Amino acid sequence: MRWRASALGQRIADLPWWRRLPTGREWLWFAAAVPALSLLYVLLLIPFTPSISDLRKAKLEQPAQILSADGKLIGEFKRSNRQWVPLAQISPSVVKALVSTEDHRFYQHHGMDFTRTVGSMIHTLGGNPQGGSTITQQLARNLYPTEIGRARNLNRKLKEAITAFKIEALYTKDEILETYLNTVPFLYNAYGIEMAARTYFDKPAAKLSVLESATLVGMLKGNAYYNPVMNPDRAISRRNTVLAQMVKRGELKDDEFERLKKRPMRLNFERQEEPTGMAPHFSQQLRKWLIAWADKNDYNIYTDGLIVRTTLDSRLQNWAQQAVNRQMQTLQGITNNNWNHADGWNANNPLVVQLVRESDAFRKRMKSAKTEDLSEQEVVKKLLADKSFMKELRTDKTRIQAGFVAMDPRTSAVLAWVGSRDYALDAFDHVAQARRQPGSTFKPFVYGAALKDGLKPEDKRRDEAVEIALPGGEIWRPSDASAPTGVELTLKDALAYSKNTITAKLMQEVGPTSVIKLAQSLGVRQSPLEAVPALALGASPVTLLEMVNAYGSLANQGGYIPPQLVTRIENSDGEVLAEFAPPKPQQAWDEEENYALVDMLRGVIDKGTGRAIRRQYGIRADVAGKTGTTQGNADGWFILMHPQIVTGAWAGFNDARITIKSDLWGQGARSALPMVGDFMHRALASPLLNAKAQFVQPESSHWWGNLVDRLREKLQQWAGTDEDAGKDEGKAPPPARPQPADTPVEIEESTPALPSSNAPAAPTPAQGQDGPDLDTSPGLAPPSAPPSPLPSSTPSQSGSSTPPGWSDVGTQLPPLAPLPVPAAPQ
Numbered sequence: 001m002r003w004r005a006s007a008l009g010q011r012i013a014d015l016p017w018w019r020r021l022p023t024g025r026e027w028l029w030f031a032a033a034v035p036a037l038s039l040l041y042v043l044l045l046i047p048f049t050p051s052i053s054d055l056r057k058a059k060l061e062q063p064a065q066i067l068s069a070d071g072k073l074i075g076e077f078k079r080s081n082r083q084w085v086p087l088a089q090i091s092p093s094v095v096k097a098l099v100s101t102e103d104h105r106f107y108q109h110h111g112m113d114f115t116r117t118v119g120s121m122i123h124t125l126g127g128n129p130q131g132g133s134t135i136t137q138q139l140a141r142n143l144y145p146t147e148i149g150r151a152r153n154l155n156r157k158l159k160e161a162i163t164a165f166k167i168e169a170l171y172t173k174d175e176i177l178e179t180y181l182n183t184v185p186f187l188y189n190a191y192g193i194e195m196a197a198r199t200y201f202d203k204p205a206a207k208l209s210v211l212e213s214a215t216l217v218g219m220l221k222g223n224a225y226y227n228p229v230m231n232p233d234r235a236i237s238r239r240n241t242v243l244a245q246m247v248k249r250g251e252l253k254d255d256e257f258e259r260l261k262k263r264p265m266r267l268n269f270e271r272q273e274e275p276t277g278m279a280p281h282f283s284q285q286l287r288k289w290l291i292a293w294a295d296k297n298d299y300n301i302y303t304d305g306l307i308v309r310t311t312l313d314s315r316l317q318n319w320a321q322q323a324v325n326r327q328m329q330t331l332q333g334i335t336n337n338n339w340n341h342a343d344g345w346n347a348n349n350p351l352v353v354q355l356v357r358e359s360d361a362f363r364k365r366m367k368s369a370k371t372e373d374l375s376e377q378e379v380v381k382k383l384l385a386d387k388s389f390m391k392e393l394r395t396d397k398t399r400i401q402a403g404f405v406a407m408d409p410r411t412s413a414v415l416a417w418v419g420s421r422d423y424a425l426d427a428f429d430h431v432a433q434a435r436r437q438p439g440s441t442f443k444p445f446v447y448g449a450a451l452k453d454g455l456k457p458e459d460k461r462r463d464e465a466v467e468i469a470l471p472g473g474e475i476w477r478p479s480d481a482s483a484p485t486g487v488e489l490t491l492k493d494a495l496a497y498s499k500n501t502i503t504a505k506l507m508q509e510v511g512p513t514s515v516i517k518l519a520q521s522l523g524v525r526q527s528p529l530e531a532v533p534a535l536a537l538g539a540s541p542v543t544l545l546e547m548v549n550a551y552g553s554l555a556n557q558g559g560y561i562p563p564q565l566v567t568r569i570e571n572s573d574g575e576v577l578a579e580f581a582p583p584k585p586q587q588a589w590d591e592e593e594n595y596a597l598v599d600m601l602r603g604v605i606d607k608g609t610g611r612a613i614r615r616q617y618g619i620r621a622d623v624a625g626k627t628g629t630t631q632g633n634a635d636g637w638f639i640l641m642h643p644q645i646v647t648g649a650w651a652g653f654n655d656a657r658i659t660i661k662s663d664l665w666g667q668g669a670r671s672a673l674p675m676v677g678d679f680m681h682r683a684l685a686s687p688l689l690n691a692k693a694q695f696v697q698p699e700s701s702h703w704w705g706n707l708v709d710r711l712r713e714k715l716q717q718w719a720g721t722d723e724d725a726g727k728d729e730g731k732a733p734p735p736a737r738p739q740p741a742d743t744p745v746e747i748e749e750s751t752p753a754l755p756s757s758n759a760p761a762a763p764t765p766a767q768g769q770d771g772p773d774l775d776t777s778p779g780l781a782p783p784s785a786p787p788s789p790l791p792s793s794t795p796s797q798s799g800s801s802t803p804p805g806w807s808d809v810g811t812q813l814p815p816l817a818p819l820p821v822p823a824a825p826q
Helices: 008-016 022-049 052-059 092-102 114-125 134-141 153-172 173-183 192-201 208-221 232-248 254-260 280-296 315-340 350-357 358-373 377-385 387-397 437-453 492-496 500-510 512-523 535-537 544-555 589-608 673-685 704-720 723-728
Strands: 064-067 071-079 305-311 401-408 411-418 460-464 487-490 566-570 576-579 623-629 633-641 644-652
Touching: 008 487, 022 192, 052 254, 064 280, 092 134, 092 173, 092 232, 114 512, 134 153, 134 173, 153 723, 173 192, 173 512, 192 437, 192 576, 192 644, 208 232, 208 254, 232 254, 254 492, 280 411, 280 566, 315 644, 315 673, 350 377, 350 387, 358 377, 377 387, 401 544, 401 673, 437 492, 437 500, 437 512, 437 535, 437 589, 437 623, 460 492, 460 500, 460 576, 460 633, 487 492, 492 500, 492 589, 512 535, 512 544, 544 623, 544 633, 544 644, 589 623, 589 633, 644 673
Parallel strands: 064 305
Antiparallel strands: 064 071, 305 566, 401 411, 401 644, 460 487, 566 576, 623 633, 633 644
């Protein structure tokens, strides 16, 4: 006191508190402020932790159910591969092992074990980090990894503790254990104790033994580190630690422990695959869109029990899958046989050597090649001699794939969707993701542009050699499978027989801009179309969904509607949350011109490259369509239109350098058409479609005068027997009908595979026209343009059976340069 009364003491007392020692009273204020501020901080954190209603949803989560148009369950959108089981159906040894090891005072605390927390802090400060979380705190982290996180800081621990207290207030101890055991992950896409028991021991959780229970509980400390499949020694050591903890807590006798700890690890491991449903690619496309819709409308697709009614028909989907499976089995057998030939899968094939160099095994071997003093050639030689590796590589590379989609042209409702032959082996979607050259299926847009330009189906062009001058003085000479006949063909016949020369010449007349604009107006709206000469022959890659959508517009009198996947969304009580009706069609072009093009495509089926639809599959309905084949038979296409359904199929390989190695079976009429023919034969025989439906002819159409002739032709075809058809095939066709006499299906020109280019792409819909994008459609996810697993479709010189720079029928590849725009008529 005397010192404080001194002059120096007075000066110090007058200083601000942060520049002097605190007084006793100030020390008391500080001591009271710390817990007060801590409490305030905790209170401020409460709104940022999961609410009680969220906790209820976590326990009672209901995944969205996806239903077909005919009421069948297509699939469920679960957060994880989990089967919820009540605590009564979980072996008691699991609970005893869990509580003994993870939280032995579980039944005494209310969310946090303060004794254990303080002990953990002391050990951690002493350099021996230990976990202090209770089962309830771990449950909080498992349920809410985003809201709570896993960072090692005070903020996360406080949020975890607050959530744990909320859980304890809401749940009983048994409910907490049940929820924890049903949500904890166990690797291999197994979530929850039931799936873990089936994955590692092939039995339900109710029948787990003490050893098995200890093994699974032991994994909770570190799933990967104590993985009994990959690290059995560590797993046994950890299992015995769990058993020792059970002894310590009185849940296991000493003599039993001594006996059990000597037992070896006995697993019955089997991955538990999540059910994919009848249309997995369709469901995955729908999931992306539904997540965006749910976020926008404050729903959760994993917990809120949404019921999503789709356009898919389970019967049509089943027939589509069967058609794909049958054709893929046939083509795979042909492929396997052809790749057994001398020029097939062996070390002398340059393409096979190149595939080895591109493999993951080669890259891994090259990393260790320096230490082994091996050259690149020696590594390749070793891999080529590795029979097991070469067999696996061949199986992967020569596995033929398919895409199949069917739509209702009146509404663009997707009726069937098969994205690959087997979703488990290849989840890549060959309907909406894969962009492949469409070949001759793109030609109708060229002829359609010609009709818009004033030409008529009866106008003629001479079947003769064509030379197209390109910038830089180069010349492109497109050709056909057979030499030019020199006769004049109508445009209708030129399309029916898929004449490359006439189509390329027609593109010169109408200009690329008109062709691109028509294709985009009809539905090719996501893939860029390049204004290059070979665009006429389908050189710009597109998706199967776009092409079928565009043909659907033709079948819908020229009216474009984006694909529709969803009709209605309901809640778990059946109340309608949203309904989706197809939008009004956008008229892409004149109805009369549209009908004229559809009539031209009838000729493809009646007498042209797609006549197997009638001769082989007996389809007599009013249908029209087009086949397509690309460079070296890398892609086979077929699209068929009916007034009530449009169906398209693609067949090929993920690596476009791989082919069936058969000019006969590689054509779209033999690879893709059978899938559509098989499907349509069954669909038209069912009550789902009206086999007598006709394409609507515009009332003002001037094509009615040809109706009698067309009907007469059809009646003559229907009256003919299969034997008559066979006799006709044996005769040499007249010059104006260049059909091959030796096969029932037209051998088509294949579209050249073009190299990369800096040529300007066609305007996108946003630049060149109005209209909705595909991603506005109910159920169709926005195009994310994922990296395709397909390499460039330009054949490797080393692996091609034709000279570099030439197509399979001898058409020299043109440089990728814009076509000259034709001069405006005077």
